[in-house]
Amino acid sequence: MAKSLGAVSIKNVSKFYRQKNNQPLPVLHQISLDIQPGEFISIVGSSGCGKSTLLRLLIGLEQDFSGQILIDGKPIAGASLERGIVFQDHRLFPWLTVRENIRVALQNSPLSRDEQDKTIDEHIELVGLTAFQHAYPSQLSGGMSQRVAIARGLVNRPKILLLDEPFGALDALTRAKLQQELQRIWETEKITMIIVTHDIEEAVFLGERVVVMQPNPGIIKHILPVDVPHPRHREDFRLNNIKNEILKDFSQFSSEELHSLELTRRKFNEYQFSV
Ligand SMILES: Nc1ncnc2c1ncn2[C@@H]1O[C@H](COP(=O)(O)OP(=O)(O)OP(=O)(O)O)[C@@H](O)[C@H]1O
Structure with a gap:
């Protein structure tokens, strides 16, 4: 039998955290997403929309949620060697x-x-x-x-590689180089990859689909296909058009959400010029 390559099925997943006043904080609300084996999915959204929480559920680090997450048809039961993970800090x-x-x-x-x-x-x-x-x-x-x-x-x-802001702390040039490398590795390894990022350009450059989330509580606002074959080239106008479409999506966000995105962008730029 052919080895399965990591289909992910997220069905009506909701997640609450308990706040200090003991009130439940809804973080993810009715998230549903089917990911094909070998697909590259990018998840973007402003700070606090639950991107990392969703990734933690996919790793299997947290079991306390409602709904279902299936990997190749089987519910997730804890962390597994079938799922690799890369964080923003390398943790070497x-x-x-x-x-x-x-x-x-x-x-x-x-x-x-x-x-x-x-x-x-x-x-x-x-x-x-x-x-x-x-x-x-x-x-x-x-x-x-x-x-x-x-x-x-x-x-x-692993069947699936999960990446949580893997290039978030790198300067712009290194970041671009590593995006290129990750694209090549994905093409070589042919496994499912799911990247969480604040960087819309990165999301569009890498993903076959971009999942746009919004907060309070975290929901999927849109899923945009990126119908541009790999290997992709950064200057491809089709990528730019999709990026602008997503930015337009964000422009419909509340001023609070835009402020959070802007802070993230500024933090990144300041970091680049301070090193
Ligand atoms: N262990 C926890 N206990 C309580 N609340 C939490 C916990 N982890 C996350 N949260 C809250 O859940 C919400 C979503 O957090 P999460 O880190 O998933 O968002 P995010 O979209 O990844 O944000 P960022 O882009 O800033 O990393 C936030 O309001 C956060 O404060």
Whole structure:
């Protein structure tokens, strides 16, 4: 039987958090989304609309929600090697080399030491870090560290890679380069990828569909297909048109939501020019 490649079915998912006054805070409301195996989905939305919460539910870190999340037809039951994750901060262990940081992800893997070495070699090559495999995180740039995090997220050959603002702390040029790399890796690995981002350009450049969320409570406002074949080129006018369509969507948001998006954009720009 052919290996299934990670279909995700999110059905009527709602999620509350308990506030200090014990009142429930509705964070996600009736979220439904079907993701095809091997699809690249981008999720955008202003701060607080529940993007990261949705990702946490997909990882299996939180079970307390209503509705259903199915992976290849089966409900999620906790974290699994079938789902890799890359966060905004690379979370590498400073005392381990690139190789050994990637090996950490294999600690529950059934592979022998030799098989581990082989797959680590392949993934270091996939992210272009063979020359740095014995380097420590302090010897790497931010972009290189995120490459290691991507290799670590992929080394168990997951069906699904979940990315939470993976390039959010990088300067604009490194960010653009890594988006290009991620596009290539997705084309090579042919697995489902789901990226959460504040950056609409990034969402459109990478995603086959862009899910636009809005807050209070977090709902899906729109899902836009990006019918532009990969590999994509940043200057493609079709990508720009879709980006403008999404921006128009945001222009219908409340002034509070726009303020939050603007703060995020400004924080990012200030970061770029302060390093
Ligand atoms: N553990 C928690 N306990 C209580 N409230 C929480 C918790 N985690 C998140 N929230 C609240 O849930 C809402 C959604 O948070 P979430 O981090 O999912 O949003 P987001 O869209 O990812 O935001 P950002 O883009 O700023 O990261 C926010 O109002 C947040 O304060």
